[in-house]
Amino acid sequence: MTDSLRFSIIVVSYNSSAFLPRCLEALQAQTLPRAAYEIVVVDNASADFELDAWRARYPDIRFEQFEDNLGFAVANNRAAQMASAPWLVLINPDAFAHADMLQALQGAVSDYPAVSMFSALQLSANHAGKLDGAGDGMMAFGFNYRMGYGHDMPQFLPVGEVFSACGAAMMIRRDLFERLNGFDEDFYIYCEDADLGYRARLLGERCLLIPQARVDHIGSATLGARSDFALRYGYRNRLWMYLKNTPWPVMILTLMPHILMTIAVMIKDALSGKGVIAGAAIWEALTNLGHIRRKRRDIQTTRRLKSLRLLKLLTWNPGKITGRGIDVKEMRQ
Template structure:
């Protein structure tokens, strides 16, 4: 039997997109883990954000057929992902950080979950620390009442018996989303550059009535912030502070905004005055000032986002956690998958 030509060949089921920047120490290992996947019907796209380490092409050699897209500059994570998504051919778009190493059945677990739940269009992974797999890196993203998002269970012992269930939003380090839905919602917000762009996208999924399912069997080991200097670096604190505020203003329904906004500012003040936060208090303040300086643009974006909301403010509030102990302890918040919440706001 003749092999199908390039024109006749069916598109892959999945498109895995990795954005590479200063990931020379991790990217080849990440690609090797993808090459070992038991589910093989996927393409790999590496977006090279003009990394000074020039690691994309050597790493791509570890997975024949990988497409390397030259971004022409450091576009940031959000724009890099969007570039890859536009070029992707698969029905499902899979995002993977270059410092994340998936278990061999990672993609198979995500695909199987999509078959069990055909109405769910967004999935997230169980993330463990690459340095110690007994410690969690995250079980999906949680949105707290003060609009301080966090990865559920971050840096806590992995209980090992996590149920499959609904979380607030997927973590961009290892997620799968329907590509058509991703593009219809506008992809990642490129103004964020990096940090919280996945939370913003997950919030918009919530507003559209689209749940995100945590798949505990889909496991990746994650280094975390390997290319940006770590979660407490000046870069991370500045962008995290600024972008969290933008998420709040852009995505919070009007009925919740008068409650959430003062809680957020109070939480940021508390974080900045704690012992570990005092060293970065100046950077935190700069991040807030930058957030306020760009409020007119963010408010315009808010109008567009809120005009497309398909769920009530009450339903959105129920998807968040209002228990301060959850935020303080970075507790996972995993709920039974609810019926479709698409409907009039």
């Protein structure tokens, strides 16, 4: 690693060849000097990915391809091991960085040296003037959600504290990522970014939304937002995230609402013909709790965040999740 290298940008690809060039060319066009960042692309055994062709087309980018589809969590962890810089910037292949995104993130690192995790602002690539996400929120009842999704772009959005960052466009200090052992590889895909953020929060870390760091994001371009695949892992991983991370004092207050909200969502999915998938996912989660209990012990043993403080960070208004409300809190000193 050279002294000038500050950022390792990681892109995990899966059947993404239709939009990967636009993603990479946006990253190459950053206003930050090229020596300040590297780009690492790892592919999850895509049918449309020709490794040698990509290397020839973009010789200044590192490309690697796995023999099997390892999933988003494992692939990002492996890519992080390949990366060299002190900051890891995670970008989805269907997210297209504005030219000054890295410049804005570099400014945030200078302005907030005590912060180790940052969220970029996601604009909709399909609907001009609409948000795709302004960081991730966490309901007190254990449901994560992308804040601001579908909202009109506000005239002013301040730098502020959000619960966690969406994995489509985020930055995390390498040493924190390693301290957390990266994404939970049992999650495979979905909720792994919210889980990472939750665990960071429990260690006393903060996450800031940097509205000047922007990407245009298609979202669910490969797998589909409400596909059977997404439903299965969404239900399973959300329950695992809640059981693994929620301290007992908070769980006593929120377990019954969590159960009731889960039932309500399952009824809604059952009415659209997805009930069997939802039920099977919950069953899968509950019958594989041994490793979750072990992880919970480790997380709660090292937890530094007090339960009372966590209660203040969580979102209590159920309307926020249904309306995708923005819950950006004033920056604490």
